[in-house]
Amino acid sequence: MPETIVTFRWPDGTEEPCYSPSSVIAEMFAPGAAYPLSDFLARARIGLERASGRVERKYGFRCSRAMASLDRIEARAAACPEDARILCVSIQ
Template identity: 60%
Template sequence: MPEVHFTIRWPDGEEERCYSPSTAIKRYVAPGETYPLGEFLTRARDGLNAASERVAAKYGFACTSAMAELAHIEARAKPFLGREGASVACLAVDE
């Protein structure tokens, strides 16, 4: 199962490389797209859960790395919640 890294830019301008255990994330985030923060969190949550489910279907257990990445993304987003106009840009998606 090919892992995928996706690079995002947070509302404060910081760029971060994130991990997904499968290409399922590509259905949820796309390079060149900018998402309002709430929408990005929903997409990250849905995409990383889908990726973890693909791992579970293949290997019989969920991917703890995907869940750790999601927890990190959600924690990193907290300071921006409620900030009007806060958005996250997806800069790249690499296999």
């Protein structure tokens, strides 16, 4: 499973890296694409849950680092206006 870092730009202009233990997260986002907040959250949840699930199938436990990334995303999103758009800057 190749670790993947997705960098997002929040509406306030700050960029934040998001860790995923699997490249499956890249199926959810495209560099240069901006996502409405609700869509962004759904994609992040699905992608990070899938990535963590892959770790669980291989090693017998979920990826706590991926779940921490999701927790940070959800906390940050809670402070955004409903009409916010989140930009995917890069996937590495």
